[in-house]
Amino acid sequence: MSIERIVFAVAGAFVLISALLAVTVSQWWLLFTGFVGLNLFQSAFTGFCPLAIILKKAGKAPGTAF
Numbered sequence: 001m002s003i004e005r006i007v008f009a010v011a012g013a014f015v016l017i018s019a020l021l022a023v024t025v026s027q028w029w030l031l032f033t034g035f036v037g038l039n040l041f042q043s044a045f046t047g048f049c050p051l052a053i054i055l056k057k058a059g060k061a062p063g064t065a066f
Helices: 003-024 029-046 050-057
Strands: none
Touching: 003 029, 003 050
């Protein structure tokens, strides 16, 4: 699995989990959802993604985006 697919999977999981927590626990979890969304948005323009850097150092194969 390439770095991009892992980043998208982790981001999607974070959004779904935090949205579920916002409904069941506290609406403050929506701040985390927003943070993940903003990070995805800025990485689309800058190419900077902290998780991609960590995965690259861990030896995962990069794709074309990171």
